[in-house]
Amino acid sequence: MIHALRLFALLLALTALPLSSAPPALAQDDTQRQAALDYEDWERLASRAEDVLGVGRASDAALGQLRAQLVDWRSQFLAAQDVNAARIQTLRDQIASIGPPPVEGASEPEEISARRDALQKQLNDLQAPAVRAIEAHSRADGLIRELDTIIRERQADALLNLGPSPINPVNWGEGWRVLRQTVLTVGTEVGDNWRNPVVRADARDALPATFLYLVIAVVLLARGRRWMVRLSRFVTARAPSEGGTVYGALVSLGQIVLPLVGVFALAGALQSSGLLGLRGDRLVQLLPVLGAIILIARWLGGRIFAEVGVSQTILALTPERQREGRINTGIIGLILALSTLVAATAEFESYSDAAVAVLSFPPLLAAGLMLSRMGQLLITHAMTDSQPSGELPYRTRVMRLLGRASVVVGLAGPVLAAVGYTEAAEFFVYPSLMTLALMGFLLVLQRFVTDLYGLLIGHAQDSETAGDALVPVLMGLVLALAALPVLALIWGARVADLTEVWSRFTIGFTVGETRISPVDFLTFALIFALGYTFTRLIQGTLRSTVLPKTRIDPGGQTALVSGVGYIGIFLAAIIAVTTAGIDLSSLAIVAGALSVGIGFGLQNIVSNFVSGIILLIERPVSQGDWIEVGGVQGIVQDISVRSTRIQTFDRTDVIVPNADLVSGMVTNWTRQNLTGRVILKVGVAYGTDTRKVEKILREIGENHPLVMINPPPTIVFQGFGADSLDFELRVILRDINYGLGVRTELNHQIAERFALEGIEIPFAQRDIWVRNVEALAPAMTGRPVAPSAPMHPDEIPTDPPEEDGDGSGEADAR
DSSP: OOOHHHHHHHHHHHHTHHHHTSOTTTTSOHHHHHHHOOHHHHHHHHHHHHHHHHHOOOOHHHHHHHHHHHHHHHHHHHHHTTTTHHHHHHHHHHHHHHOOOOOTTOOOOHHHHHHHHHHHHHHHHHHHHHHHHHHHHHHHHHHHHHHHHHHHHHHHHHHTOOOOOTTOHHHHHHHHHHHHHHHHHHHHHHHHHHHOHHHHHHHHHTHHHHHHHHHHHHHIIIIIHHHHHHHHHHHHHHSOTTTHHHHHHHHHTHHHHHHHHHHHHHHHHHHHHOOOOHHHHHHHHHHHHHHHHHHHHHHHHHHHTOSSSSSSOSSOOOHHHHHHHHHHHHHHHHHHHHHHHHHHHHHHHTOOHHHHHHHHHHHHHHHHHHHHHHHHHHHHHHHHSOOTTSOOOHHHHHHHHHHHHHHHHHHHHHHHHHHTOHHHHHHHHHHHHHHHHHHHHHHHHHHHHHHHHHHHHTOTTOHHHHHTSHHHHHHHHHHHHHHHHHHHHHTTOOHHHHHHHHHHHHHOEEETTEEEOHHHHHHHHHHHHHHHHHHHHHHHHIIIIIGGGSSOOHHHHHHHHHHHHHHHHHHHHHHHHHHHTOOOGGGHHHHHHHHHHHHHHTHHHHHHHHHHHHHHHHOSSOTTOEEEETTEEEEEEEEOSSEEEEEOTTSOEEEEEHHHHHHSOEEETTSSOSOEEEEEEEEEOTTSOHHHHHHHHHHHHHHSTTBOSSSOOEEEEEEEOSSSEEEEEEEEESOGGGHHHHHHHHHHHHHHHHHHHTOOOOOOOOOOOOOOGGGHHHHHHTOOOOOOOOOOGGGSOOSOOOOOTTOOOOOOOO
16 A cells, blocks of 8 residues: 555655665775675575575565565675776786787797787686676576566556455444454553553653653644744745745744654653553554644645745635645645554554455545545646746646646546555555645745745845746756656655666666766766866966967967867866776777768868868957958957857847858958058039149048058049049048048048038939920810820930020920
């Protein structure tokens, strides 16, 4: 039966999992490990295990004990496989240095042949213990798997076993009889002890201690939880705003601790009296467990369905539904405690199947009802927590699915129990309740981690911002992964199953002749992290301290820092692989086969990568340069191994593949120096003194502070345009980055100076000739115009119209 008492025991065993599963012989040296293996003792144990498996009648407890012994031997055999590993590798290197034996028909010196044979004999002798350990390890592993198969089959058969029906009136008498007998037996034991003068005298002597325990129990059970609720609300309200919810959550744990102390005091009062018998003492020993179940359930309900004292409610429910959730969780705690009491008593008293079915049905029926009600609350939350677009978040969809499953299981479980499948009903109902409790605890813990992160970074007032940060999300993922073993225990997994998974995880896997274990991965990750950190420190020192004091330009400094980073990361990876002892030679063939396909698929990326290295080495383009590539102009902001980021003058970032910068045409305006030429075109009206225009433009160019005197500004009389006399002012600037501003300022000065000197800057003029003026007269007088026949091309006049007397060239439309 799956119930709360077993879960507590499994959780305690889980905490010791990493320690209990660690191979005890790993810390010994080769000689001690080899001497500790008694293969005769192992042979007797293996033979006994094979006999037990052949008969198949041993109890689950006997199979579990036998399995534990096999696991211990398997760990020793695994450690023994590495005996003389260093010496074996040395001998292999020596044999390899001598070379292979000569082919048939060839000969070699006798000394070399004898030396090879001697080394090979030493190698075979050293490998013999490891080979025997490998064979024994395989045998132990096979026996363990057979035992696990038998235990799992028995568990499946128990779930499908049809027992007595609890709703059959014939079985009610048996249930009432055993319950009445247990109560009477407890009362009889107390009465017999009270009639014993010695026991009564001891009880009288222990009366002060009993009374003290009883007073403490009554006070803490009656007021302890209420005191802690008030204290939690007080701390939440009075503490600083950024830490009130965190401190309040920590103080709320007193709602469990303080009343639980009262439960222990009550158990101590009952035991100190000495009046309890054997059965009464067993029941009193259960009191702390039962009290812990009830108190944890009430605390968890108060945190999940909290209205105050939290930064953000976990479930989107109305206050009435929140209160209903708190009441339901309290009732669930009572039901789990009652089912635990019934299961423990039935196991101790060896109740019949009919009695167990009758006594366990009421708690199971109530548990199914509460499970359905909790499922309805989750469905209500899913309906309320929808987005404006109507789409539900992923977590909300999971809760809705769990809510529907809870409703179905809560209704189907009691039906199965009523039919007679009590084991199956308990397997589905109680683990479902504990799964909801586990998920609720994870949500509460996730909210606490988010609030704590907000307190540390100073964003507790904005819980949504803190919740969207990377650290709380990663912590939530770690908590979810850590809850997986607990979830497996809830749904019937044995501690032995988890230890088996952990053992296989620590053993690792074999690639070729190399065994890779999680320790190797941890070693690799640690060494690589240290190398990466050291590389970043060197880069930071070069960037901020060393390179600024040199004459290397900023682009060269960036290239040097990037190159140090790539070299450092590569060396860190090589050192990490070497230190971890990971032999990648067996992967060379696979890597060679994959490299062909990867080369075709990633040829563009490889091309850009090589181009990035060329850019960093040759530096035709550096950070801060003003370049033009592919019709895009801008300032180079960053050069990586794949692409270059250019910021255009309208403040947009353009990502250019490095291959385009190496193979394409690139204009670098500021590569060698910042000087550059600006050309201004200006036109003046016909009849203007061209020498005067040239003089004015030269003075304007020479007077600008950014225009270089050597070479001086150049004035070019381009020619006679259609509307103006065309000139160009060509100046060389000290910093071409200011070219746009200089162009604007020079244009302003030209306009002002020409206006002052009376020089006209003409604009384009055009003559308009309106043909068939007589056709416009009717339209101007409002009379309809008869359509005219289209003209033949020969009829179109080619002579221009005569100009008016004023010479304006405008047509006379009169």
